[in-house]
Amino acid sequence: xxxxxxxxxxxxxxxxxxxxxxxxxxxxxxxxxxxxxxxxxxxxxxxxxxxxxxxxxxxxxxxxxxxxxxxxxxxxxxxxxxxxxxxxxxxxxxxxxxxxxxxxxxxxxxxxxxxxxxxxxxxxxxxxxxxxxxxxxxxxxxxxxxxxxxxxxxxxxxxxxxxxxxxxxxx
Numbered sequence: 729x730x731x732x733x734x735x736x737x738x739x740x741x742x743x744x745x746x747x748x749x750x751x752x753x754x755x756x757x758x759x760x761x762x763x764x765x766x767x768x769x770x771x772x773x774x775x776x777x778x779x780x781x782x783x784x785x786x787x788x789x790x791x792x793x794x795x796x797x798x799x800x801x802x803x804x805x806x807x808x809x810x811x812x813x814x815x816x817x818x819x820x821x822x823x824x825x826x827x828x829x830x831x832x833x834x835x836x837x838x839x840x841x842x843x844x845x846x847x848x849x850x851x852x853x854x855x856x857x858x859x860x861x862x863x864x865x866x867x868x869x870x871x872x873x874x875x876x877x878x879x880x881x882x883x884x885x886x887x888x889x890x891x892x893x894x895x896x897x898x899x
Contacts, residue, residue, distance in 0.1 A: 730791050730800075731796070731800075734800050734803045734804070734807070735800065736800040736801045736804055736870065737874065738791070740788050740791060741784075742768055742769040742780065742781070742888040743769060743771050744770055744888070745770055745771055755771060755772075759772075760772040768781060768887070768888035769781075769888055781888070784888060785881060785882055788878045788881055788882070789882060791878075792874050792875055792878040794847040794848075794871070795844075795847050797847075797874060797875065798847040798848065798850065798851045798867075801851060801870065802850075802851040805851070805855060805860070805863050809860075809863055827861075827865075830865060830869075831861065831865060834864070834868035834869060837872060838871065838872050839852070842875075844875060852864045852867055852868070855867075
């Protein structure tokens with residue numbers, strides 16, 4: 729679905745039942761809540777917990793591999809970005825300086841120092857040559873965030889759900 733839809737940014741979380749919701753009440757009545765420390769979800773899944781976590785990590789790793797992410801972002805530069813309506817806004821000298829500082833950080837951190845710089849430049853080289861700096865910045869910022877998020881999750885430092893207890897870790 730991700731590849732065929734070309735959605736570049738999506739949320740891939742494990743189910744987490746929020747208190748005071750119908751889901752929480754239903755799972756509580758079924759005895760399917762578990763707040764054991766070290767779990768990344770408070771849900772007792774029908775599949776073994778380890779299997780579900782492994783499937784989630786595999787999905788993240790696949791969806792946000794630099795090559796696949798950059799491919800979807802490159803698609804957006806052709807299919808979506810050209811159709812955006814840009815607001816007319818007066819550009820001040822401070823905005824230009826701010827933009828140049830962001831550009832410098834993106835080019836340094838993603839374009840030169842990242843392990844996926846080849847994938848980045850494959851997509852962003854043509855954008856830079858044609859003066860499409862906003863898209864180059866967008867791709868740099870988004871890819872850095874999503875790839876780092878994935879790496880954190882794969883190493884056990886990331887959260888499986890935006891709603892998970894911050895004291896829970898994936899082990």
